[in-house]
Amino acid sequence: MQAKIAKLKAEIEEKLKTRETGRELYELKMYFQSALKEIMSGMKDLAKEDRPAFGKIVNEFKQGMEAEFERYAEIVRKKEMEKKYAAEQVDVTMPGRKYKAGALHPITLVKNQLIDVFAGMGFKVFEGPEIETDYYNFTALNTPEDHPARDMQDTFYLAEKLLLRTQTSAGQIRVMEKQSPPIKILSPGRVFRSDDDATHSPMFHQMEGLVVDKGITLCDLQGMLAEFAKRMFTSSTKVRLRPSYFPFTEPSVEVDLSCSECGGKGCRLCKGTGWIEVLGAGMVNRRVLENCGVDPDVYTGFAFGMGVERIAMLKYGINNIKALFENDVRFLEQFGN
Ligand code: PHE
Numbered sequence: 001m002q003a004k005i006a007k008l009k010a011e012i013e014e015k016l017k018t019r020e021t022g023r024e025l026y027e028l029k030m031y032f033q034s035a036l037k038e039i040m041s042g043m044k045d046l047a048k049e050d051r052p053a054f055g056k057i058v059n060e061f062k063q064g065m066e067a068e069f070e071r072y073a074e075i076v077r078k079k080e081m082e083k084k085y086a087a088e089q090v091d092v093t094m095p096g097r098k099y100k101a102g103a104l105h106p107i108t109l110v111k112n113q114l115i116d117v118f119a120g121m122g123f124k125v126f127e128g129p130e131i132e133t134d135y136y137n138f139t140a141l142n143t144p145e146d147h148p149a150r151d152m153q154d155t156f157y158l159a160e161k162l163l164l165r166t167q168t169s170a171g172q173i174r175v176m177e178k179q180s181p182p183i184k185i186l187s188p189g190r191v192f193r194s195d196d197d198a199t200h201s202p203m204f205h206q207m208e209g210l211v212v213d214k215g216i217t218l219c220d221l222q223g224m225l226a227e228f229a230k231r232m233f234t235s236s237t238k239v240r241l242r243p244s245y246f247p248f249t250e251p252s253v254e255v256d257l258s259c260s261e262c263g264g265k266g267c268r269l270c271k272g273t274g275w276i277e278v279l280g281a282g283m284v285n286r287r288v289l290e291n292c293g294v295d296p297d298v299y300t301g302f303a304f305g306m307g308v309e310r311i312a313m314l315k316y317g318i319n320n321i322k323a324l325f326e327n328d329v330r331f332l333e334q335f336g337n
Helices: 002-018 022-045 048-087 106-119 148-152 170-178 218-232 286-291 308-316 329-335
Strands: 131-133 157-159 162-164 183-192 203-213 239-246 249-258 275-284 300-307
Touching: 002 022, 002 048, 022 048, 106 183, 106 203, 106 218, 106 308, 106 329, 170 183, 170 203, 170 286, 203 218, 203 308, 218 239, 218 249, 218 275, 218 300, 239 275, 249 300, 275 286, 275 308, 300 308
Parallel strands: none
Antiparallel strands: 131 162, 157 162, 183 203, 203 300, 239 249, 249 275, 275 300
């Protein structure tokens, strides 16, 4: 019996030294307790008079070992903490990880710049729906069915009278129906046309402007455009109006800006003309005002519409519109802001 205890004591003490974790220590304790139980179960085989002495020995042994387990609990805890600290050690001299920050897409950039420029002139933003009725996109804009001008834009129809808007001009009607003059709104948004080549995309962005009040003239339009050209491009950018046709404006104009590349001398970008066409505009057609319940004998107005991609291409010298939609990071990175 005594020998068994001594052997167990030696074994446990040896193992205690090599315990690394609380779990290992716990398992050893379980082992110790069951071994002790077995030793104690031998008590019944002893002579009655020997039992008290043996009981005392076992008890002392048990208490002694328990104290040892407690002492090692602290030792193992320290070992574990040290390991944890070593594993979590931070090398403060290590260089940091580089991370790539996102940036605004050039279309968003230009759109925001345009809104800034016009907001500075007192325009308020109105956003119309992308799915429009035939009425708002065409009919109310003085382009009834069978009007040849409908062929100017290849339209995606969703149903007989429902379409993807081909122009933000549809917003003009929505605003004038709800609001009475004075009106000064800017309407940015996506538009859709069945058109696809180096300078056209089936989805692109437009920025529409509408000003309606008493006494608005073509001179106001020209003055505002001159200011816009200076603020959006350079202070020496000039504006030229050429007669054109849109069903919803009369007279209508095509607006050119002096070429930012050559300053008007003529180069590849402006195809030798010194001018670059950037937007369509005109005085709001009387019929359109009437369609919206605005009295054309009291009020006049002008409207303009430009392609955001076109402005972005001119501003950044991009020659294929597809670059704006491919999301090639090498291209987009250049606009890091
Ligand atoms: N909506 C015309 C277009 O998409 C542009 C425009 C807007 C012309 C407003 C005149 C007035 O081509």
